[in-house]
Amino acid sequence: MSVNLNPKPPRGRDRPSRKAEQSEATRAELVRAARSLFGRRGYAAVGTEAIVRAAGVTRGALYHHSGGKRDLLEAVYRDVEEDLTKEIAEQTLGSGASSPMAAMRAGTVRFLDACAEPEVQRIVLLDAPAVLGWDRWREIAAEYGLGLIEANLEAAMEAGEIDRRPVGPLAHLLMGALDEAAMLVARSPDEQTRAEVEGVLDLLLGSLGPGSPR
Secondary structure, X not given: OOOOXXXXXOOOOOHHHHHHHHHHHHHHHXXXXXXXXXXXXXXXXXXXXXXXXXXXXXXHHHHHHOOOHHHHHHHHHHHHHHHHHHHHHHHHHOOOOOOHHHHHHHXXXXXXXXXXXXXXXXXHHHHHHHHHOHHHHHHHHHHHHHHHXXXXXXXXHHOOOOOOOOXXXXXXXXXXXXXXXXXXXXXXXXXXXXXXXXXHHHHHHHOOOOOOOO
């Protein structure tokens, strides 16, 4: 008896997956269009009509695939955070730096560079905290960045560059320092402020070295 190794699915069986793919594609287009518009103009200056026109979808599709403009901003914010975290992870964990602390410093420099980019400034540092609220903004940032900070700290402790300490609390405190540094750079985009902030962060990281107070 022969066995068909590539049976065709029953008629209509593949429709839900195709519909899901179309839905995901529509949502991705909305996020892409909104990210471009929010990054260039700012959240307040962009209406839903501009978003659906740029995405090539209907207004009904916007509200079907998101709860509206505010929810779309959250999706865009997540998109930017994901891209930025991946880029910094590649720089810190795969940069070939001489040590985990050197990699962490390289990641800090790249993070501050990003804070000066118009898209990151508008979406991540200005609009997202104002529209979503500080708590939600911080919660989403932690979802993407906290694990990377913890991984860097753990690597530095394993290498003996940092005395063994509770990683979780230390990562939260460092993330808070980075958030404040980002806000300062975004609101004072001059070279002197940027250099001063980078110097203070470098001093903070250096203070974690072996023999530092517990």
